Amino acid sequence: MEEKKIIIPQAIYKNMLEHGRSSLPFEACGLLSGNNHKINSIWQLDNKLRSDRRFFVEKRTIEKTIQEIKNLNEQVIAVYHSHPTTAPVPSVYDITNHPDNKVKMVIISYKTNPSITKCYQIEKTSYEECLFYINPSL
Numbered sequence: 541m542e543e544k545k546i547i548i549p550q551a552i553y554k555n556m557l558e559h560g561r562s563s564l565p566f567e568a569c570g571l572l573s574g575n576n577h578k579i580n581s582i583w584q585l586d587n588k589l590r591s592d593r594r595f596f597v598e599k600r601t602i603e604k605t606i607q608e609i610k611n612l613n614e615q616v617i618a619v620y621h622s623h624p625t626t627a628p629v630p631s632v633y634d635i636t637n638h639p640d641n642k643v644k645m646v647i648i649s650y651k652t653n654p655s656i657t658k659c660y661q662i663e664k665t666s667y668e669e670c671l672f673y674i675n676p677s678l
Contacts, residue, residue: 544577545577545659545670545671545672545673546572546577546578546579546617546618546644546659546670546672546673547577547578547579547672547673547675547678548572548579548672548673548674548675549579549580549674549675549678550674550675550676550677550678551678552572552579552581552582553657553674555582555584556570556572556582556620556646556648557648557655557657559582559584559622560622560648560650560655561650561655563587563622564622564624564650565592565624565625566587566589566590566591566592566624567587567589567591567592567593567594567595567621567622567623567624568584568587568595568620568621568622568648569585569587569595569597569619569620569621569622570582570583570584570585570619570620570621571583571585571605571606571609571616571618571619571620572616572617572618572619572620572646573609573612573614573615573616573617574614574615574617575613575614575615577617579617579618580612580614581609581612581614583605583608583609585597585601585602585605586601592624592625593626593631593633594633595621616640616643617643617644618643618644618645618646618659619638619639619643619644619645619646620645620646620647620648621634621645621646621647621648622647622648622649622650623647623648623649623650623651624650624651625650625651626649626651627649627651627656628647628648628649628656628657628658629647629658630645630647630660630662630667634647634662635662635665635666635667636665638662641661641662641663641664644659644660644661644662644670645659645660645661645662645667646658646659646660646672647659647660657672659671659672
């Protein structure tokens with residue numbers, strides 16, 4: 541099965557990086573939505589755990605956000621979160637709790653400066669790195 545790379549407008553990418561940076565030393569998390577593999581919207585969510593190794597968002601917050609995404613006629617394309625002190629690789633916790641194999645996982649690592657961002661396709665208990673493109677003209 542061939543997966544298309546996701547396209548992230550530069551402004552949304554910068555917003556996601558700033559969300560992660562402003563949440564340090566804790567993990568940041570959120571959703572990226574759009575259509576046809578192109579991101580149109582970013583949804584910053586509140587990590588209730590305030591942890592540098594985990595994130596958790598309340599169910600009602602997720603449900604409300606997904607409804608807002610549907611109201612825009614968009615779909616969730618990726619879940620993003622940050623790793624404040626570790627590499628941008630999915631942890632066992634990340635893989636186990638990933639909600640849907642049709643949704644990509646984007647991880648931003650602040651272990652190094654500059655930060656490193658990776659995108660993954662999660663399948664049950666494994667993952668594969670995916671391409672993503674930051675579009676400077678969007």
